[in-house]
Amino acid sequence: xxxACGTQCLEAEFQQGRISINTFLxxxxxxxxxxxxxxxxxxxxxxxxxxxxxxxxLVEQELIPAVVSCQVxxxxxxxxxxxxxxxxxxxxxxxxxxxxxxxxxxxxxxxIRKLAETAENLSLxxxxxxxxxxxxxxxxxxxxxxxxxxxxxxxxxxGAEVNPNEEFWRDLVAATPFALHVRLHFSDLSKSLTWLPVxxxxxxxxxxxxxxxxxxxxxxxESLKILSSQISSIAR
Numbered sequence: 359x360x361x362a363c364g365t366q367c368l369e370a371e372f373q374q375g376r377i378s379i380n381t382f383l384x385x386x387x388x389x390x391x392x393x394x395x396x397x398x399x400x401x402x403x404x405x406x407x408x409x410x411x412x413x414x415x416l417v418e419q420e421l422i423p424a425v426v427s428c429q430v431x432x433x434x435x436x437x438x439x440x441x442x443x444x445x446x447x448x449x450x451x452x453x454x455x456x457x458x459x460x461x462x463x464x465x466x467x468x469x470i471r472k473l474a475e476t477a478e479n480l481s482l483x484x485x486x487x488x489x490x491x492x493x494x495x496x497x498x499x500x501x502x503x504x505x506x507x508x509x510x511x512x513x514x515x516x517g518a519e520v521n522p523n524e525e526f527w528r529d530l531v532a533a534t535p536f537a538l539h540v541r542l543h544f545s546d547l548s549k550s551l552t553w554l555p556v557x558x559x560x561x562x563x564x565x566x567x568x569x570x571x572x573x574x575x576x577x578x579x580e581s582l583k584i585l586s587s588q589i590s591s592i593a594r
Contacts, residue, residue, distance in 0.1 A: 359557075359565060361589050362424035364395035364541070364572035367582060372400045379412070383419045385579070389586035393422035395541070395570040396452075398443050399429065409449035416450075423452040424568035425485075425539050427513075429459045436469040441476055444484070453568065454483040454538050456513035461489050464501050474507035485513030485538040488529070495529035502536060511538035518544045521555045530556065534563045543573040547584055554592060 363386045371377040379402065386394055394416070398404060401412075416423055426447040428440055440457065447455045455477075460466060463486050470486070477484040488498055502510060514537045520526060540560065560569075574581035 359560060360392040360422070360424075360568050362393035362395050362422075362568045362570040363389065363391045363582065364427075364570045365397045365400040366395070366427075366572040367574050367578050370576075371578070380415065383415055383421060385582075387419040387421055389582055390589070391421070391586065393424035393568055395425045395427060395568075395572065396423070397427050397429070398446075401426075401446075404443050404446040406446060406449040409446045413450050422568075423447075423450045424570060425454050425456050425513075426450065426452050427456040427458050427487075427541075430457050430466075436466060437472050437476075440473055444473070444476055444480060444482055448480045448482050452482075454485055454513075456485040456487055456539055456541070458487040458513065458515075460487070461491075462497070464497055467501060467504070470501070470510070471505050471507075474505050474510045477509035478507060481509070483509050483511060483538045485511050487513040487515055487541070488533050490515050490517065490526065492525045492529060495532040499532060499536065512536040513538060514540045516540065516542060516556050518542050518554055518556070519546060527555075530559060534559055534565060537563070537565055537567065539567055540565070540569045541572045542569055544571065544581065544585065545573070545575065547575060547581055557592060 365372060365382060368377055426443060428443050430436055444455050463470060473484060488494060512533050514533055516530060571585060
């Protein structure tokens with residue numbers, strides 16, 4: 359398992375124009391992360407020529423493009439919205455693309471099937487974000503079985519503090535074998551970070567992909583400094 363920092367951690371800074379992608383990459387590199395997650399809305403462009411420029415910047419900073427994520431909300435325009443981002447991600451040499459935001463992927467099954475075909479043509483894994491709600495994993499796993507694409511999987515969303523005593527843990531157990539990517543949300547850094555149950559679960563299923571940190575307490579830069587200093591003791 360390797361660690362990535364998501365642009366989502368600095369959401370306010372991107373929205374207010376107080377940080378650029380270049381500055382973000384420099385910061386993440388200095389903090390010692392292995393890779394990055396790009397939220398498509400934070401990118402100045404998703405044209406292939408910009409992907410080539412960005413890919414060179416990643417090489418210079420010794421960072422891996424772990425994933426490009428894309429918020430989806432409206433059916434009927436899913437392919438139109440997502441396919442350009444998938445082509446961008448392929449040019450960038452990202453490990454996968456994750457779709458985030460839907461509460462019921464089954465309602466988008468037809469469009470997901472088309473995107474899965476695009477993923478196969480590009481040889482680019484596509485992950486569907488699993489909502490952090492009790493009981494959602496079965497429907498999502500059923501959809502994966504129905505579409506049966508080797509390039510379609512789950513982008514696991516999980517709070518760092520979740521533990522086996524919670525009901526949602528059963529959903530995680532069901533979903534992690536299908537994980538293409540993991541997005542970790544931190545809400546409290548006052549607790550010890552040397553042992554996280556979700557990391558042990560990922561080890562059990564032999565997950566060897568990236569874990570993106572996508573939410574941290576404010577101020578974000580200070581939280582990322584704390585986390586980066588403890589990453590080696592959390593999981594490598």
